[in-house]
Amino acid sequence: MNGFFLPRRMGRTALLRYAALLDGQTVNLHAELPAFVTQAETAAIVLRRGLRRHRRPARVYPVLEGPWLMDAAVLLGTEAGGVPVRRGRWKLSLEVRSGPRSMRLPLTLTEPTTPRKGATGPMARSPLTAQRYRLGRTVRGDARVVCTRIRPAAEVAAVHIQHARIDVDLRVLGVRATAPWAEVVAAERRVRCPLTEVQPGVWRLEVPLSEMVPAGGGREHWDVMVHPGRGAPLRLARRLHDIQTPGRVFTMRKILVSPRRGVLMRIEPRYTAAGNFRFACADGDRAE
Numbered sequence: 001m002n003g004f005f006l007p008r009r010m011g012r013t014a015l016l017r018y019a020a021l022l023d024g025q026t027v028n029l030h031a032e033l034p035a036f037v038t039q040a041e042t043a044a045i046v047l048r049r050g051l052r053r054h055r056r057p058a059r060v061y062p063v064l065e066g067p068w069l070m071d072a073a074v075l076l077g078t079e080a081g082g083v084p085v086r087r088g089r090w091k092l093s094l095e096v097r098s099g100p101r102s103m104r105l106p107l108t109l110t111e112p113t114t115p116r117k118g119a120t121g122p123m124a125r126s127p128l129t130a131q132r133y134r135l136g137r138t139v140r141g142d143a144r145v146v147c148t149r150i151r152p153a154a155e156v157a158a159v160h161i162q163h164a165r166i167d168v169d170l171r172v173l174g175v176r177a178t179a180p181w182a183e184v185v186a187a188e189r190r191v192r193c194p195l196t197e198v199q200p201g202v203w204r205l206e207v208p209l210s211e212m213v214p215a216g217g218g219r220e221h222w223d224v225m226v227h228p229g230r231g232a233p234l235r236l237a238r239r240l241h242d243i244q245t246p247g248r249v250f251t252m253r254k255i256l257v258s259p260r261r262g263v264l265m266r267i268e269p270r271y272t273a274a275g276n277f278r279f280a281c282a283d284g285d286r287a288e
Contacts, residue, residue, distance in 0.1 A: 013108040014070060014094045016143055020113045021135050024123030024240070025076045027145060031094065031107060033060065033068040040096045045072045046104070047083055047090045047145065054083045060096060070094060076145065079128045085147050089136070092143045109135070109143040127240040130155070130173040150174035154226035154234035156277050157202055159269055164257045166207040166269065168277070169198065170226065170236055177203070178229035182236070184208065184279070186222040189215070195226075209267065210259040212281050222279040239275040246271045256284050 018030040029045065043058040058072035075082030094105045112135065125132050132148045152174035160167040172180055182193045182205050191211040195203040205224070214220045224236035243249045247270060254268040264284025272278055 013106040013142075016107055016109045018113055019107075019109055019135055019143055021122065021133055021145075023127065023242070025080055025082065025126040025128070025131070025133060027072075027074040027076065027092075027133075027135065029058075029070070029072045029074070029092075029107070029143075031070040033070060033094075033096070033105070035067055037068050037096060037103075037105075039098050040068065041099065042097045043070060044095045044097075045074050045107075046093045046095050047074070047085060048093065049085075049088050049090045054085070055095070056083060058094060076133055076147075077126055077129060077131055080126065085133075085145065087147050087149060090145045090147065091138070092145065106140075107143045108141045109137045110141065112137075123240070123242045125240055130240060152228070152231060152234055153239065154224075154228075154236045155240055156236060156238040159252060161253060161255060161269065163255070164209075166209065166255075166267070168205045168207065168224070168236070168269075169202050170195075170205065171201055172203070172226060172228045172234070175228050175231050175234075177201075180226060180228045182224055182226045183233075184212065184222045184224055186212070186220045186281075189220075207279070209257055209265070212267070212279065213259060213263055213265050214281050214283060219280065219282045222281060224277055224279075236277045237275045238271055238277060245273075246275050247273055258284075 014031040014033050016031045020028050022028050040060045043060040044055040045058050047054045056074045058070055060068055060070045062068050076085055078084045092107045094107055096103050130153050131150050134146050136144050136146050155171045157169040157171050180195050182195055184191050191208050193205055198204045225233045226236055227233045250271050252269045256266050258264055266282045266284045268280040
């Protein structure tokens with residue numbers, strides 16, 4: 001259907017030359033206005049869904065021997081101080097005003113912008129709320145923002161590594177944490193841990209090092225599962241970022257502790273390739 005509508009709409013809509021969702025919650029737009037737009041005083045991006053309308057300012061300007069251009073950055077989500085979009089599909093358009101006259105131009109997206117490959121990449125979710133946004137288009141080629149359901153997640157906020165103690169701060173997103181608690185899990189071993197709220201929405205886990213000594217002097221990997229108080233447990237991870245290799249970038253130092261009398265254990269907090277948070281514990285006398 002796009003192949004049918006797009007050629008017939010050229011010259012009558014604002015043509016997006018660049019459209020991308022950066023940092024998981026900011027829509028960046030650059031468009032070329034049709035030739036019949038020869039003056040403009042103000043402009044705004046309009047997000048529309050049903051009877052709901054939200055406007056955010058845009059910049060329009062002429063160029064020598066060419067069409068007028070438009071630039072805009074629209075922040076999404078009330079938690080970030082942006083547009084209060086809710087779950088659903090929000091159509092994008094451009095409103096141009098000159099004096100008492102105004103016109104509404106559809107924003108046509110012929111091809112989605114392909115992100116460049118590198119050390120960072122596009123974020124699929126908001127770093128504040130884990131809300132998912134994406135840019136799409138209608139069958140007529142009009143650009144739109146699609147806001148989908150938040151998937152519950154437990155996100156690492158900070159890791160505090162001390163001489164003989166490790167604390168982990170975490171956030172529970174997408175589900176209301178009524179009485180959260182956590183447990184560290186390795187193979188057939190599980191250790192329940194309380195959580196203490198240190199800031200609104202931020203919970204602290206004191207890692208039970210004395211309970212994590214490897215059985216038989218080997219090496220064990222411990223994952224952290226967060227129980228929010230309702231629903232299924234959540235694996236603690238760090239996914240709300242744009243880093244392609246979190247295991248290499250978010251490195252943490254190893255420490256050698258004596259969790260029990262006469263016992264040495266080397267413990268390394270780290271992230272897996274999937275972003276899951278994990279402790280690697282090994283016999284301190286044997287580990288390098």
